[in-house]
Amino acid sequence: NSAGKKKKYLKAALYVGDLDPDVTEDMLYKKFRPAGPLRFTRICRDPVTRSPLGYGYVNFRFPADAEWALNTMNFDLI
Template sequence: MGSGEPNIAGKKKKYLKAALYVGDLGPEVTEDMLYKKFRPAGPLRFTRICRDPVTHSPLGYGYVNFRFPADAEWALNTMNFDLINGKPFRLMWSQPDDRLRKSGVGNIFIKHLDKSIDNRTLFYLFSAFGNILSCKVVCDDNGSKGYAYVHFDSLAAANRAIWHMNGVWLNNRQVYV
């Protein structure tokens, strides 16, 4: 990059902007499978499947680290809810700052969802109100349990979603936010 080469802190910041969290992975998914899935989006630094420190069993999520933030953004916008081994996965920006993830600011709870509402549908329904950090329909072995969580990057976005979606009918069921 020449004289414009960023310092180490700048490199770390850029690196974090190119990292995606991949959730809802099956226990059979490997780093190699993630690499093969995401490599068409752009050059990768590495992939990682997170494992239990004691049993070494996969925890159902991992990370894909791209060389360039634009490639990560493209993957997030075009590959979210794609399939690996027939199972849809969720993508979101990796958020290493525990304070933002655990603050509760921007989190909303949606109940009385029809069982046909999946993560993809939930994401597209609520993305109109702001930038979604995470969204998840809660499921068990029988499918949707009828409720979900959406985490926006701001309180304003969460409030817009509550204002516009509380009491709305989705697939013949009135939802409450």
């Protein structure tokens, strides 16, 4: 039974706002990867036009890495 083997992930996501429309998910990954292992990055987009909405999320594997990034990289330019 695979239901008993599901991995539990702790919440370790950071909101990233005021993004330039030219910022990509790869750019977010490269910026935040030095803080620790990432699960994924996401730029939020309009569902119809697919235009970026100016914000996104960086999902870390470990909450301590997300906290470190928040404390040391807050207000950094991308």
